[in-house]
Amino acid sequence: MYRYIRVLKGAFFALLFSLSALLPSYAAITADGPGSGVAGPRETVPEEGAQTEALWQDPASPHPLEMEVVYGYDNTARSGRILPMTIRVTNSTKEDFTGTLRAATLEPEYSPYGNSSLSEYSTYRYEYPIEVKAGETVEKKIQISLSIQVDQVLLSLVDQEGKETAGRRIRLDLNLDTAELYVGVLSDHPERLSYMDHMGINYSTLRTRLIELDQDTMPESRQELDQLDVLLINDFDTGSLDSRQLEAVWEWTQSGGTLLFGTGEHANETLGAFSKALLASPLPQAVEFELDMESSQESSEYGDSRIVLNCTEVDLKGSTEVMTKGPMEIISSTPVGRGMAAAAIYDFGDLKEYGTDNPSYVDRLFTELIGENRLNLLSSGNGGSSAGRYWEVQSLINTGNVNRLPKVGLYVTLAVAYVALAGPGLYFFLKQRELRQYYQPAVAILSLCCTGMVLLMGIPTRFNGPFFTYASIQDAGEEDVSETLFINMRSPYNHSYGVSLDPSYRLFPVCDSSYYNPGTVPALVDSEDPDMVIRYKEDETYIEARDTGAFNPSYFQMERNLPNETGQGFSGEIRAFEGTITGTITNNYPWTVENAALLLYNQMVMIGTIEPGQTISLDGRELIYCATDLGYAMAAQITGASRYGQKVNIEDPDYVRALERTNLLSFYVENYFSGYHTQARVVAFSQEQKETGFLRNPGTETYGCTLLTSELDVNYEQDGLVSRSAMQKQPHVLAGEYDAARNTIYGINPVVLEYYLGNELGVDTLHFHRLSEGVVANLRYYYTVPFEGNMYFYNYNTGSYDRMDSAVSQYNREELDSYLSPGNTITVKYVYDTAGEYTWNIMLPVLTVTGRRQP
Known part of the structure; x- marks a missing residue:
């Protein structure tokens, strides 16, 4: 019914639009109770088969088949994620079966015409070819998008004549009462980690749930790991995993997962398969340490919680301290794409007794590791959900070619x-x-x-068939190229249409989220035709949109990884030291790139156009201090959109191109490059605006933009000194309102922050970098201004705050001697001058520290 209402609405508005000024167009059967599906019986295992209800099985069919279904982990699932499902089909007859496996579910849909207080849902059906020989059992693994609050999946088998021969309905076991943190455990002795299971964290707003994995059950694709928040590898030889499993783990981490290693005596085996990508230096031999497990970082005295553990010091590339004790770095992390990898110096299994007696340890571990902001999202039930990206993605691909405007x-x-x-x-x-x-x-x-x-x-303004707008992010590394592509599929007609896509891409819908607009999820019934069909074949992925309205958008996300056989991307050698950038960048693409820039943490270097094969010197270029987490403001400077200010002219192709590129670069920075990072990123845009590589038949019209990126290592050392950000660990807020992600303060009350400078570094110089002038002018459009006022350092000798000269931006060791704590922290009080324009979004200086590594 929803589909026909949408069609009528779409036709009505299309008619009104076409008549105005003679201008051309621009263009589930529900379960009866907990026992009728698979809700409740978590003991269901693949060997026994999932206890779902058989909807139908035609006894007159020449192919009576039996289906067993296992989904998620232990037959539990989380909505808002990709749901892996394993379907076992048994053919007990003497005739072979060839047909299609169908999986239908619901996706919420934003309706610009309907009541905004209600959610409309569309039926999405995934179709997979399947063949079962006589007397055999075939296991089919699939992944479908499971939207927030949707707990229904309808499975069916269809023969070559289109006749349904068997089906299952599933009421998914969703825990909607308690938010959970899914922790996958890969260990030869998972029982030693049982103290981590069902523990309350983040003020008990989340409860941990351990998912035991092994070499046989470890997934082979990133999508199968999407249900997890953390993957803990402890006391396990990662060399026993095959290449597909290792690639799945790495892709999952890059897409936002948290990969945590426990080491101790088994460091070489546990980190072995990932050592090349993660380790800055070889692992030393494990030695015994007596560790104080109390949470205080500053105290170097051992308390009552002393444990003797076998420990291995792990030196990760570009590491950030997560948990420390005195001079000892207990857990460190490094960014991996949108996610991160972390390693502890001990085996988490050795802490079973301590963790059982001290439940707060698990809370502290995951709070420090994941961060409160991320945990708050997970607590709300929306963290990690692709549906949360709907509005961001819409701004990327809900545009069009301005040349088609009348x-x-x-x-x-x-x-x-x-x-x-x-x-x-x-x-x-x-x-x-x-x-x-x-x-x-x-x-x-x-x-x-x-x-x-x-x-x-009007001929140039009309569309003759389906067309796409897209936004592509292509990240080129030394060995492979990963591509994330967002597409908006539309048609100028009020009837069904289909398109054929490259099957090398993994494709999932991007739909509106009912989390913000909850309503009753309608029943998923077998008699209802699907609104969208995604048909997977060997030579194509076919999308069929049925009875959709004219110009109604359909959003999808596509992903793929390919080997970098041609060496495309950006390469170079970069050194950054105390506000000076040197080195070179080479464009290894066979085409010219535009709006190129080098991005570091809270810093950037504008480059511009780079010809194919050209090498650009960075010597003497300005290092601009900016706000990385205010992605749109920074992106507008790089693409040139900031030159237009608040002026809007959609008939200007240069303005529209700059706006499209700004939206894409901003999305990339905020979703892929936020948080502290030691590596640099080269970003640039391809001149090509009509990419067709994702189409199986390139005749369909496309329009969009492509962002090209590459990660480069940065050398922060010079003459034995190391220069790095003092904000690699978020400042501890002692008073006032502070937004760590954006480094901004709010209100008229003083803000007191404690900065952690790192125990392994002997401080030589501390720098306070204020925003560059061009950045300040641009940020005013976003109601953000630089800090103006008085700054005070806490004096550990006198116990009072000393006022500092706000014009001074550099302090040496002698000047800092009274202000550094034994734990190498400095406490700064900011008192904003309320005579300024705003009392919110006040951007603080960015701190960098220079010193020598401690032995």
């Missing part, structure tokens, strides 16, 4: 000319020639001519 001035000129000719002009012309009796036929002929001109003028 020339309004030309139409106005034609309309004025028509009125002038059809009115007094034609009348007086015929009157002077005493031909007034031909006035009406002449007006009719003139009207036909003008109508023909309107139709001819």
